[in-house]
Amino acid sequence: MYICGGVTPELHGARIELQAIAVCHAPALYEIWTHPAVGPWLNAPPLESACDAGQLIELLLQMSREEESLRWSIALPDGKIIGSCGYNQWQLAGAYRGEIGCELSPVYWGQGYMRETLELMLDFGFGTMGLNRIEALCHPGNTRAAGLFRALGFSQEGLLRQYRHTGAGFQDAALFALLRSDRQK
Template sequence: MEEHSRIAPGLTGRRLRLRAMRWEDADALLRCWSHPESAYWLGIRPLTSREDAEELIRLLLEMERGEESLRWSIELSGGEVIGSCGYNNWQLQGAFRGEVGCELSPAFRGRGYMREALALALCYGFEEMGLNRVEAQCHPANLRSGRLLASLGFRREGTLREYRHTPSGFQDVDLYALLRREWRDYITLEREGS
């Protein structure tokens, strides 16, 4: 197996960078993916071992090589990996649409890191991939994620009833979306505000 992804470009923000996922990220990502709250919002069983994390990294890298998804490790400026984010899927022909997903280790929540990481991913999606629409799904009770998405300009479009099958049964998800023209307006406002 390859050590690094072939596709995920490095993206640098003010306090963090998005970089290709690596095998050595397994322990850090396990801390994120094994947390019961993270697993619940993601609709998965909490991972329980480094081998579980390595298997998920292998799957994500395999999907990336097949251009089915694009996932970055979120790394602080000191080199610590605190989560991941990226495009779960996209469709460039005809729809020009993608779907983002993210998770952050609980110890780093509430500090604006995920907002910064998703802003980098959104810039890449709209400016480099040529997306016109980016969607995100979150559990209706995940108020923190809903606020995060709204802070980036996403609009809640509705609830997809029993949309996701999880270890605890069928689960509703709220669908959020952001259009390229809305992102341009958002970026303009952000720049004028700083």
């Protein structure tokens, strides 16, 4: 059973590294989080500046220290930050499930970086954290995310009507899930 003690471990893939999100990543993440092709899909408050992104990162770091969430920046070998990902929440006792979230700079879409990222996260969730079920929520219109989740073996289990409230109003969320036993097939 995973207890992180407020420390986010680094995870290494063939082409990317997942490093603990840091305030120094705020300028790069601000550009990604506010990109017109990314921002509308996020369940996050509107950001006006890199300073706002830094404050959001501080909140995410506090949540990590309190073991309420776990967030990584996705980095290339040269250190360039191209996205972020993490466990928005998890519940071990009685449920052994977690919910993931992720976003990537559109410059890197379609090149397998997010698939590699999610593979690292799934291995960590099922292996180190001891999860049995990993969930992902996405806007029903986000066909790229839905397609990636399906390609990784997730099943769409339903539609959560008016699940989130954003600046655009109430939004539905598609619920995808992957079980440990699905991953082992």
